Amino acid sequence: xxxxxxAKKAYARNLQYRAxxxxxxxxxxxFGFIYIRIWAGLxxxxxxxxxxxxxxxxxxxxxxxxxxxxxxxxxxxxxxxxVRTGQIALDLLRPAHLFYQAMSxxxxxIAYQFLYKSLPIYILYFFMFSLRLPDNxxxxxxxAVAVAFAAYLSICIQYLIGLAALWTIExxxxxxLNYALGMLLAGFFIPLSWVPGWLRALSFCSPYPYLLYVPxxxxxxxxxxxxxxxxxxxxCALTALGFFATRLARRKLEVQGG
Amino acid sequence: xxxxxxxxVLLIRASVRGAxxxxxxxIGSAFVSALxxxxxxxxxxxxxxxFGSVDGWSWYEVGYLCGVMTLARALYRSxxxxxxxxxxxxxxxxxxxxLLRPVPLLLALMTQNVRLLVGDLAQxxxxxxxxxxxxxxxxxxxxxxxxxxxxxxxxxxxLLFAIGLATAACGFWLTRIEALQNMSEDxxxxxAQYPLTLYxxxxxxxxxxxxxxxxxxxxxxxxxxxxxxxxWLLVAAAxxxxxxxxxxxxxxxxxxxxxxxxxx
Numbered sequence: 001x002x003x004x005x006x007a008k009k010a011y012a013r014n015l016q017y018r019a020x021x022x023x024x025x026x027x028x029x030x031f032g033f034i035y036i037r038i039w040a041g042l043x044x045x046x047x048x049x050x051x052x053x054x055x056x057x058x059x060x061x062x063x064x065x066x067x068x069x070x071x072x073x074x075x076x077x078x079x080x081x082x083v084r085t086g087q088i089a090l091d092l093l094r095p096a097h098l099f100y101q102a103m104s105x106x107x108x109x110i111a112y113q114f115l116y117k118s119l120p121i122y123i124l125y126f127f128m129f130s131l132r133l134p135d136n137x138x139x140x141x142x143x144a145v146a147v148a149f150a151a152y153l154s155i156c157i158q159y160l161i162g163l164a165a166l167w168t169i170e171x172x173x174x175x176x177l178n179y180a181l182g183m184l185l186a187g188f189f190i191p192l193s194w195v196p197g198w199l200r201a202l203s204f205c206s207p208y209p210y211l212l213y214v215p216x217x218x219x220x221x222x223x224x225x226x227x228x229x230x231x232x233x234x235x236c237a238l239t240a241l242g243f244f245a246t247r248l249a250r251r252k253l254e255v256q257g258g
Numbered sequence: 259x260x261x262x263x264x265x266x267v268l269l270i271r272a273s274v275r276g277a278x279x280x281x282x283x284x285i286g287s288a289f290v291s292a293l294x295x296x297x298x299x300x301x302x303x304x305x306x307x308x309f310g311s312v313d314g315w316s317w318y319e320v321g322y323l324c325g326v327m328t329l330a331r332a333l334y335r336s337x338x339x340x341x342x343x344x345x346x347x348x349x350x351x352x353x354x355x356x357l358l359r360p361v362p363l364l365l366a367l368m369t370q371n372v373r374l375l376v377g378d379l380a381q382x383x384x385x386x387x388x389x390x391x392x393x394x395x396x397x398x399x400x401x402x403x404x405x406x407x408x409x410x411x412x413x414x415x416x417l418l419f420a421i422g423l424a425t426a427a428c429g430f431w432l433t434r435i436e437a438l439q440n441m442s443e444d445x446x447x448x449x450a451q452y453p454l455t456l457y458x459x460x461x462x463x464x465x466x467x468x469x470x471x472x473x474x475x476x477x478x479x480x481x482x483x484x485x486x487x488x489x490w491l492l493v494a495a496a497x498x499x500x501x502x503x504x505x506x507x508x509x510x511x512x513x514x515x516x517x518x519x520x521x522x
Contacts, residue, residue, distance in 0.1 A: 023437035027445055034449045034457075041313040041456040042305065170283065173290045180294040189301040194308050 002096055003104040010108030014116075021116060029121055032064035035189060036129065051191065055220065058132070061125040062216045063188055068117040069110050069147060070154040070211040071182055077102040077155065079162025080171045086255045088166070098249070099159055099242050106155050134221055142225045146215035149231035153207050156238035163245045166252050181206075187213035207234040265361055269369035273339075277372065284373075292377020299324055299385070302451070315453045319483055322389040324451045326407065326475035328382030330414030331447060332375040338419050340370040342443075344426040345435050351520040363514055364423075364507075399483050406482050406492060413496040414474035418447070420502035421469065423510055430513030446471040473498050 014021070036057050043053030051059055079102060082088040091098055125131060134140060161178060165171040183189070185199075185208035192200050192213050203209050210231040217223040277284050302324065306317045315323075335342065344367065347353040356366045386407060393399045425442045429435040450471040454462045465472040473495040481491040 020434065020437070024440075027437055027440045030441065030445045031448065034445070034452075037456045037458075038305075038312065038452055041453075042309050044313070045311065046309050173286055176290050176294055180290075180297040184297045184301055190305050190308070195304050196307075199304075 002100070003107070006101065006104035007108030007111065010105045011112045012108075014109060014112040018116065025117055025121055028064065028068070028117065029124060032061060032121070032125065033128075035060045035064070036125075049194070050222070051220075057129050058220060059191060059216055060189070061122065061129060061131060062219055063212050065118040065122040065125070066147065066150065066212050066215060067188075068113040068121075069151045070186075071179060072113070073106060073151075073154055073158055074109055075158070075175045076162030076165060076171050077106055077158045079159070080165040083165040083169065089253060089255045092250060092253060097243075098246050099239075102159055102162070103155050106158070107151075110151050110155075134219065136221065139219065139221050142228065143215060143219040145225070146210075146218045146228055146231065149228060149235060150211045150215050152235055153210055153231065153238060156235070156242055157207070159242050160238070160245055163242075163249050166249050166254070182208050182211065185209065186211045187216075204230075207231075207238065210234055262362065262365060266365055266369060269361070269365070270337075270372050273369050273372035274374065287373060288375060288377045290377075291373075291375055292381050295328055295378050296381055299328075299381075313453045313455050318389040318392045319479065320452065321385055322393070322483055323453070323475045323479055325382050325385030325389060326411055326414060326479065327447060327451050328378055329386065329411045330418055330474050332378035332382055333411065333415035334418040334422060336372070336374050336379070337415075338368045338422065339372045340367045341419075341426050342422055342439070343371075344429045345433070345439075348429050348433050349520065353517065354519050357517075364510060393483050399485075403482050406478070409492060409496065410475065410478035410482065413492075413499045414478070416503055417470065417474055417495075417499040418443075420499065420506040421446070421471065424502075424506040427506065427510040427513035430516050442469055447474075450474060450476055470498055470502065 039048075039056040039060055040053065042048065043056060047053070048056050079088065082091055091101060094101065134143075157178060158175075161171050161174045164174050168174075185203035185206055187195070187203070187209060192203055192209055195203070210228075214223070214227050214231060218225075218227065302320065303317075306312065306320055310317070312320055340347075341364070344353075347356070347367075353363075356370075357363055359366055390399070390403060390407065394401070394403065421442055422439075425435060425439050428438060432438070446465065446469050449457065449461070450465055454465055454472050454476050457465070462472070466477070477491050477495050480486045481489060
């Protein structure tokens with residue numbers, strides 16, 4: 001099956017750079033550590049509401065690991081480079097849908113990052129900050145579903161960013177814009193229940209909360225599985241948008257490079 | 259020295275003129291860069307609005323720390339532009355044509371793809387202005403805070419440049435330096451935007467001595483806005499910036515002498 005072949009290839013390619021990626025893990029670990037220390041500092045003067053001081057540490061730690069399956073995936077799914085080199089024309093010629101090809105590759109990438117980045121970082125945090133595991137097995141199940149949705153939504157967003165390159169050549173800005181907005185609206189550093197009302201309303205009009213905030217709350221056992229309905233809705237909407245954009249892209253295609 | 263300075267100004271102007279041929283790109287990237295910085299700050303600001311203070315530092319004091327850091331970084335990145343992107347040159351072999359030019363390599367790199375980070379500068383300046391105004395109004399700082407802040411920003415920019423340059427110079431041995439830069443520039447800078455007392459002692463020492471980003475905004479702020487220790491803090495920070503710059507330049511010279519071009 002094409003999906004497994006492409007995903008496995010992407011996974012295997014990443015495996016070659018394991019040692020170099022180890023350094024990324026250290027950097028990511030340090031970043032998370034900084035954020036956790038800031039919350040620990042805040043927690044000294046305030047009880048930190050429904051999360052509690054230890055809960056906020058767990059919140060940040062889990063978010064930091066989730067970044068590797070949501071925010072830190074391939075920039076525009078690599079479509080920007082294909083547009084620049086003209087490779088996109090060949091990809092569109094193939095008898096598989098462009099979205100399917102790009103998505104399959106990215107799932108391999110995400111699987112790799114989950115196993116070699118998210119997990120080890122979480123295990124380290126687990127011992128460094130004496131985190132707790134959920135005591136209910138079902139929580140793991142719903143968290144897994146939430147994380148899968150989060151990864152899929154990120155793939156859809158990156159696909160749209162990548163396709164934008166057909167019109168703008170350069171889609172790096174969109175990538176950065178998505179990153180900056182995403183971190184803020186996904187509740188990366190501060191839970192969305194604590195941001196001002198207008199910002200919370202704004203973020204729940206976007207798919208971003210389902211990337212970090214919702215999965216983390218699932219994991220912490222703060223929300224029931226009902227919260228995932230929104231993620232499913234966004235998954236359908238963004239998939240439809242992706243297909244629509246591909247249709248436009250087929251007519252727009254210009255071969256660059258040479 | 260004078261000739262080099264003239265050359266530097268000339269090359270910067272040429273680079274900006276070149277970039278302005280793609281006006282939309284130029285303006286757009288400045289805008290997005292400012293937005294990224296702004297949303298990073300907004301995350302912190304929201305937390306502070308909600309909880310009032312971090313480790314005894316008020317909203318305005320932390321805002322001041324962030325603002326000074328943003329300005330110092332924007333100055334460094336504007337005036338030393340592609341030093342940060344040395345990896346690209348090392349991997350592609352594009353450093354060779356620069357070495358052939360009759361200008362010092364560092365000067366050539368500093369004037370490639372110049373981007374004036376107007377958005378970052380404006381945002382940092384606004385933040386520092388708002389925070390300083392409040393601190394002046396409440397009598398926590400006096401007017402000397404203004405020139406001292408400018409001094410801190412310039413010396414901070416020099417220090418960040420020295421750290422960036424030393425990290426880039428490691429590229430002559432390692433080639434791939436992106437992760438190293440993430441550590442020595444991004445992570446360190448993020449950490450130093452907050453009161454260093456948040457961190458364990460070993461990390462504080464690291465950020466003040468080995469990778470002294472703490473000297474960019476935290477140490478000057480201790481004196482300027484909190485009146486702790488004494489004015490010697492600023493002198494020490496500026497002195498350290500000068501020393502680190504000299505060390506970084508030596509490392510750079512050594513690195514260049516070890517440069518091996520890529521194959522193919």
